[in-house]
Every structure is written in C-alpha cells, then in structure tokens.
Amino acid sequence: MQRLRVKSRDFDYDVVAGRGAWSAFRRFPQAGYSSIFVLTERQLWQRWRTAFLKASGLASPYEIVVPSGEESKSIRMAERVAAALLKKGADRRSLLIAFGGGVIGDLGGFVASTYMRGIDYIQAPTTVVAQVDSAIGGKTAVNVGEMKNLIGTFAPPRLVLADPVVLKTLPMRTFLSGFYEVIKHAIISGPSLFSLMEKVAGRMRPGGDRMLDRLLVRAAAVKVDIVNRDEHEADLRRLLNLGHTFGHALEEVTAYRRFLHGEAVGWGLLCAAQLGVLLKMLDKEEAERISVLIRRVGPLPTIRDLSPAKIKKLLPRDKKALAGQIHWVVPEKIGKVRIVRDVPMDLAVEALRSVQRSEVRG
Ligand SMILES: NC(=O)c1ccc[n+]([C@@H]2O[C@H](COP(=O)([O-])OP(=O)(O)OC[C@H]3O[C@@H](n4cnc5c(N)ncnc54)[C@H](O)[C@@H]3O)[C@@H](O)[C@H]2O)c1
Ligand SMILES: [Zn+2]
Structure with a gap:
C-alpha cells in the first residue's frame, strides 16, 4: 500500500x-x-x-x-x-x-x-x-x-x-479494458512502467497478484504526478488525452455500443503511434513495441468495417479541440509524447486506415 x-x-x-x-x-x-x-x-x-x-x-x-x-x-x-x-x-x-x-x-x-x-x-x-x-x-x-x-x-x-x-469481481472484459489506460500512462511516463506492463500483459486476472498490484500503483502515480504539475489542464494534463482523439471518434461512430471506453483507447493508441510514424516523430520499432503490447492485453472489437470518412468527420468534434483545432497527442518514443497542432487531417485518416489494414492482416 x-x-x-x-x-x-x-x-x-x-x-x-x-x-x-x-x-x-x-x-x-x-x-x-x-x-x-x-x-x-x-x-x-x-x-x-x-x-x-x-x-x-x-x-x-x-x-x-x-x-x-x-x-x-x-x-x-x-x-x-x-x-x-x-x-x-x-x-x-x-x-x-x-x-x-x-x-x-x-x-x-x-x-x-x-x-x-x-x-x-x-x-x-x-x-x-x-x-x-x-x-x-x-x-x-x-x-x-x-x-x-x-x-x-x-x-x-x-x-x-x-x-x-x-x-x-470485475467482468474480464471490463477488467482488461482498463489496461489500455495503463499502457497510455506507460507511454507517457517511460520505459520502466512500460516494461512492467509488458511483463504482466497476457497473464492478467481480476484476482491479481503482487506484480499487478504494483503496476496499478505505478500507473496511479503517473496520474498523480501529472495532476500535481498541472491540475487545471493548462497543457501537461492534456497529454493524458493520448489515444483519446481517435478513441472518442470510434466510440461515437459506433454509438457507444461496440467498445468499452478503454478498448476504444486501445485502438486510439495504435492510431496515435501510427500517426507518430507517419509524422516521422516515432521510430517504427517503438511503434511496433506499443502495438505488440496493446494486442497482448486481449482481443479488441473490430474496427475493420468502420468508415474512415465518417470517423474523420467526428475527429474535430472532440471536446479537447480548442477553437476547432485538434491537439494531437503524438508519441515520440516510449516515455515522451508531444502535442502537435498542425497535423493534416488526411494524414490522421491515413494513420487510421493503416491500423485498420493491420487488423485485416492480423
Ligand atoms: N474524471 C476523469 O478524469 C475521468 C477519467 C477517465 C474516465 N472517466 C469516466 O469514467 C467512466 C468510465 O469508468 P469505468 O470504466 O470505471 O466505468 P463504470 O463506472 O461504468 O464501470 C464499469 C462496469 O463495471 C461495473 N463495476 C464497477 N466496479 C466493479 C467491481 N469491483 N466488480 C464488478 N463490477 C464492477 C460497473 O457496474 C459497470 O458495469 C466514463 O464515464 C468516463 O467518462 C472520467
Ligand atoms: Zn480514458
């Protein structure tokens, strides 16, 4: 404790x-x-x-x-x-x-x-x-x-x-969906939490064990740290929006029926990592490591059938878009994410399409 x-x-x-x-x-x-x-x-x-x-x-x-x-x-x-x-x-x-x-x-x-x-x-x-x-x-x-x-x-x-x-007593799916948020915290905070998550992924059970307990405390500490530095969401706290711009659009386009919130964030993190690659901010190897970890947490409901055009329309409506401009949170490496404001919309859609294609491949 x-x-x-x-x-x-x-x-x-x-x-x-x-x-x-x-x-x-x-x-x-x-x-x-x-x-x-x-x-x-x-x-x-x-x-x-x-x-x-x-x-x-x-x-x-x-x-x-x-x-x-x-x-x-x-x-x-x-x-x-x-x-x-x-x-x-x-x-x-x-x-x-x-x-x-x-x-x-x-x-x-x-x-x-x-x-x-x-x-x-x-x-x-x-x-x-x-x-x-x-x-x-x-x-x-x-x-x-x-x-x-x-x-x-x-x-x-x-x-x-x-x-x-x-x-x-959490249903397995609800339990697992929370770990996409843990991965989000790990990408923001650094390799040590990320590696711990890699160790735990694939053998997570609601009953938990010591390592899982430790992981949860560490993930909570990331949030505490960010809140301590920026309680009222001036800038730093926005980093917590990583994966959420795509995630919210995915939830909305499926009328909140297909994904648990965390699952949409899981896909959102994959899209954000891919966007990082397309922007040449993130190495392919780092993106792959993120992708492997996310996929190891558990199966995500499909996004294969979702229309990129419809999702594109929903992106700017994200509440975190100030004055219509989206603040994209993009990973540069595990442990470093950055807010980018001038991402061409087509590039964001390309990132989404690419993640959709990778699901088909599989
Ligand atoms: N305030 C913030 O900063 C912030 C940040 C992230 C998310 N949120 C909000 O959090 C909400 C999502 O939270 P959530 O995922 O915890 O959803 P939730 O509160 O709906 O809980 C998920 C499900 O688990 C059940 N449940 C809860 N605890 C249980 C337990 N111990 N055993 C068995 N079943 C249990 C609930 O009945 C529910 O069906 C969203 O509304 C989101 O907007 C807020
Ligand atoms: Zn969230």
Whole structure:
C-alpha cells in the first residue's frame, strides 16, 4: 500500500493505492462530519459492503444506490442523488463517499461539488480505469444527451482509496479494458512502467497478484504526478488525452455500443503511434513495441468495417479541440509524447486506415 500526495489548489490530499488501502479511512478525520453517505451501485455494494465497512471502520453510513452504467452520469441522476441527500438530511458538513467505477466517481464528485455549493467527498474507485485515472485529479462531470462530460467541475476529493481487492469481481472484459489506460500512462511516463506492463500483459486476472498490484500503483502515480504539475489542464494534463482523439471518434461512430471506453483507447493508441510514424516523430520499432503490447492485453472489437470518412468527420468534434483545432497527442518514443497542432487531417485518416489494414492482416 502506498500513499501518494496530490497538491491541489484548494488543499492537498492522499491517494492511497494498493492492498489494504480501504483501512486508510480509519485515519481520516471523520469526527468533523455531520453525516456520511455512500453513493454506489446495488450489486457492487451488495458484494463489497461488508468488506468495505470492515476494512474502513465506517459504521452504518447512509446509502444511495443508482443503476450501473453510463446512463447514470446524467443531470437527471445528479438531481435524484441531490434529492436523496436532502431527504436523508445531508447538510454542508456531510461527507460523500463515491464507491464505484468512473461513472459513480464522476457523478458523485459532481453532486458533492455542487450540493449546497459543495461538500467534501472521497473516491473509493472499484475499476481499473477509476483506480489509475478517473478517481484522481478532481475532474467531475455528467453527460448531456450524447455529449459526454459536458457539464462538470474541478473539485478535488479529500481522499482516494484505491484497493485492488475489489477488482476481483470485475467482468474480464471490463477488467482488461482498463489496461489500455495503463499502457497510455506507460507511454507517457517511460520505459520502466512500460516494461512492467509488458511483463504482466497476457497473464492478467481480476484476482491479481503482487506484480499487478504494483503496476496499478505505478500507473496511479503517473496520474498523480501529472495532476500535481498541472491540475487545471493548462497543457501537461492534456497529454493524458493520448489515444483519446481517435478513441472518442470510434466510440461515437459506433454509438457507444461496440467498445468499452478503454478498448476504444486501445485502438486510439495504435492510431496515435501510427500517426507518430507517419509524422516521422516515432521510430517504427517503438511503434511496433506499443502495438505488440496493446494486442497482448486481449482481443479488441473490430474496427475493420468502420468508415474512415465518417470517423474523420467526428475527429474535430472532440471536446479537447480548442477553437476547432485538434491537439494531437503524438508519441515520440516510449516515455515522451508531444502535442502537435498542425497535423493534416488526411494524414490522421491515413494513420487510421493503416491500423485498420493491420487488423485485416492480423
Ligand atoms: N474524471 C476523469 O478524469 C475521468 C477519467 C477517465 C474516465 N472517466 C469516466 O469514467 C467512466 C468510465 O469508468 P469505468 O470504466 O470505471 O466505468 P463504470 O463506472 O461504468 O464501470 C464499469 C462496469 O463495471 C461495473 N463495476 C464497477 N466496479 C466493479 C467491481 N469491483 N466488480 C464488478 N463490477 C464492477 C460497473 O457496474 C459497470 O458495469 C466514463 O464515464 C468516463 O467518462 C472520467
Ligand atoms: Zn480514458
């Protein structure tokens, strides 16, 4: 178990990651709160409630459950959670614990940061994506229609408790999809995390083992480091968008039905690496190493049948495109990525086509 410190503009907080992390709640100053709420999903909570309460020492919190799935990340659901908080007597000194994946974390953080103009909250992430990425950094959001994360806040949690024990019950596909985000962190941060990921790839099971636990802590540390240097997404934090410009377009062109988010990012990373090669920024050998690792994580749903022309139209709509200009995050080598603004659209499409062809070959 490791304690990573995040320095936020408002206050500093710990990300406690690794086996036994939930017990860190015992040292959290609970006494100052008038009441404690857990926001979670029914099945997940049924399975983990006893273990979490026992490890954390948290005694009979109020519980608010929402349905699982991205649909819960909506203004309507935020309103329902706020109404439930009010009904159960939550006031400005209440504490909310978001116990779940990125959906619960984003929704819980959003509600906490706006309920009565903001109450404290804690992230207890339960998916790989949430433990290495979404629970860290204080970005909260809900979707509006098809527009993902349209309304949101920057609101750091008071504590993040990332215990890998909870990953045991993740469906295999959901579990594996989180590792494309881990690979993203490895490409950004450097060869040592990348090699660790190479060692672990191909034998990853939700039950985990020591090396896997270590990998997750290291991947979380990459996010902590970036957030520490750029909390409010001036520039550096945009590097985390690696693989996401293509990834989001792939999710959108398939109406969010074909890929889990991480899987779309997996393809997005392959496209970004290929774009690096076409821009002569990245060696073919490095690109190949990235490609081999991604393919070893597991099978990705096909992109063979998707129309490059349609995807091209969706690229500029990425939310991270400032004033219509896409900020492409392109790897130069493992451990170095750069933002490039003037990539010809045809070259980006060529990168996509090339990745599509490589799937056909196979
Ligand atoms: N705020 C940020 O900085 C940030 C960063 C990345 C992603 N996100 C957001 O995170 C969301 C995706 O997160 P996610 O991939 O965790 O999705 P998710 O929260 O929907 O969880 C995925 C699935 O796993 C189930 N689940 C969660 N924990 C489980 C467990 N321990 N055992 C069994 N099942 C479990 C959930 O019910 C769900 O069906 C997206 O909405 C995305 O926009 C936010
Ligand atoms: Zn992502």
